[in-house]
Amino acid sequence: MMNTDVGTIRKWLRELDNAFEKARSIGPFIVGLNKGECHNLVQQILANIPSEMDRAEHILRHSDRLVVNAQSHAQLTLEQAQEEARQLLENARREAEQILERARAEQQRMLSQTEVYQLAESQAREMVETAREKAHQIRQGADEYAYEVLTQVETVLAKVMGTVQNGKVILEDYLKQRVGTRR
Numbered sequence: 648m649m650n651t652d653v654g655t656i657r658k659w660l661r662e663l664d665n666a667f668e669k670a671r672s673i674g675p676f677i678v679g680l681n682k683g684e685c686h687n688l689v690q691q692i693l694a695n696i697p698s699e700m701d702r703a704e705h706i707l708r709h710s711d712r713l714v715v716n717a718q719s720h721a722q723l724t725l726e727q728a729q730e731e732a733r734q735l736l737e738n739a740r741r742e743a744e745q746i747l748e749r750a751r752a753e754q755q756r757m758l759s760q761t762e763v764y765q766l767a768e769s770q771a772r773e774m775v776e777t778a779r780e781k782a783h784q785i786r787q788g789a790d791e792y793a794y795e796v797l798t799q800v801e802t803v804l805a806k807v808m809g810t811v812q813n814g815k816v817i818l819e820d821y822l823k824q825r826v827g828t829r830r
Contacts, residue, residue: 732789739785
């Protein structure tokens, strides 16, 4: 199968149309057409139109695969990000609970010593505040990581959509040209 541009195919169609116009007709019969020339032009057109259609179909299949792959990758990445964020939060909660337990134990120990009660209470508050702050920082880090992952997924999907749009434009142009040549 040859790879001929649409302009050449249009030229062949015009030549075939001109041959029909120049030929004399007697009722439904046409006189003066070179059967071999007409057959050759029709064969050239038929041999070349499918290659354009094959290319358009290939572009559509490729862009469909890209979209499916990007969606799958995006889903997997999102699930991984969610799992990592969940684990980070769980670890932060556990660590905060351990810190709080140590702080309570320390507070109880210090309560038994009346002279250092104020110091123990202050340290316990600091430990609780540190634990809360650390948990907040971990949560914030997890949120930022999830945002970065979603931004990367968005970029991949935008590229895929660009490829799909380009394929549609090429196919639409081809179809417009093809419809224009039927007149």
